[in-house]
Amino acid sequence: MLDSLRVMQLYTFLVVLALCATTWCSAIPKPDDDHKKRVYDKKLSDQQHETNGFHNADYDHEAILGRDDAKDFDQLSPEESKERLGKIVEKMDKDKDGHITELELKEWIKYVQDRYVIKDTDDRWKEYELGSNNLDWENFKKRTYGFTEEDLAPNDERAVYKEMIVRDKRRWNKADLNKDSLLSKDEFIHFLHPEEAEHMRDIVVMETMEDIDKDKDGKVSLEEYIADIYGNDDDDEEDEEDPDWVNEEKEQFHNFRDKNNDGYLDRDEVKEWIIPEEIDHIDTETNHLIRTSDADQDGKLSKEEILDKYDLFVGSQATDFGEALKTHDEF
Template sequence: MEQRTLLCLLLAVVVIAKPADEEKKSRVYNEKLSDEEHFVNDEHNPDYDHEAFLGEDEARTFDQLTPEESKDRLSKIVDKIDLDHDGLVTEKELHDWIEYTQKRYINDDVKRQWNANNPENRETLHWSEYKAMVYGFMENMDPSELEDEEGMTYAEMVKRDERRWHLADEDDDEALSIKEFTDFLHPEEAEHMQSIVVTETMEDIDKDKDGKISLEEYIGDMYRGAGDEFEPAWVSNEREQFREYRDKNGDGYLDEDEVKGWIIPPDYNHADAEAKHLIYEADSDDDRMLTKEEILNKYDVFVGSQATDFGEALVRHDEF
């Protein structure tokens, strides 16, 4: 149902778990560079680069393009990234482009949600109005139907959204400005909202509700085949990550501070890291800058004609 689609925005860093034989699910906040896992089976995932470079919502057609068409369209984007038009794409220019695609996703998403829930475009949106728009369908549903596929009831979703709404409502007037609405939809972007990201993550993973996350709960959140005799190698790696890096105090559990360090890593800028990675991949003369030729020679790293979900950014005419 259409209303259920809106509920998918409950947490930007959370994605629905995939079947046991597919890639793992990630809860690490990645500034919306991509919904793809950055590493799969300890190998760098090129799909992450494609989405980070082009932007998820603007990347839908490259699988239909020939290598020649891909390179032609990529060439046009390189001209936009090279803001000083000196023929060289610097790490900063690449960083700024990646941040731009991230912000464009957020701005487009907020605008779409704001218009849908506030069709008269008033300065603020009241909780009662939002609740009626998103959850009004509940009034005509049988109680037995009021539970989603993940086991959370719609009543619990309302309660969670209302709690997040009040945190975003900085002036406590029960209504959100578009800036506050942005914080509500994308709490990971606002420092004063990050606590709710941690709280919601804890609630999702902590199945026995003891206020901490065990190794079994941690693995079970990303791998539904937990306990199988032959589990993927990445699962063993995640067990090691939990013991060696996530569980800072070595007590066998993750508390709220440890969860925050996991899903919102401090002092780590994903746009910086991705810009450095793309330069590393394409910089053939090791001058820490990229010519258009170097980028086009590695066009598959940036867009990949075989990547089914990437490329629509190149057919838009409003990148800047």
């Protein structure tokens, strides 16, 4: 039986196979529907930091807490919000000198952003019940798919997974930096989350091209681009006018994505689209928080300075929710 790592891949793969025989989408979904997100730009939050010239504190809350915990803090009274923030500040203060330096604040924000990747890797690593510090390919394959290629009889229906196994093996080899055919836990992080590692970026681009380039001509047409993002079946929409958001996305394709104006996205253009030039969001956010909270202008933050601006860091509602108040062992 396939484990959870393959669920989304399997679903996508089977849908691709079915596209030639059936009409999968009867209408173009709206852009805020659950569509594929191809761009990896490592933003600290999906929120805008400024909206119409006004600062959006929700961005700061997600940078400091992460999305899920930021939502939970919003349900706390100011008193409880400050209390929990105080415990977070104690964790930030690695050298226990009573102040949060720029470096300590950066390290905390990076930890929050990496927390999902680390937890996801830890959870999956435990599934293999390893007797050593490394994971071998056959163990991974057997545990993930429930079989190996040798188990397949002629015309076995499980052969549909062969392409997925080939892709996994290619990604595995790229993640295996020391080329010992095994993955350490650090290498396994790169295998599961290739977008997080510089040396894995080519694999991300290659897999993206394979997913989007349906006619396998080595480039992405406008139709393939729109269909991938929004699941649009052009045949169903020939007689209908495109919604505004589709027209806007087409403009993005022509004016920004297609650099050489040949009507297609080549490999380099796809890479620039999904892995844009790195912006140091952590550095920008750290400077913003210190600049806004550093009352004595000494370049670092005391616990008192942070708690005085608690609504900037974590937020809360000034309401007593009684039994509805949530607690977090982590904090």
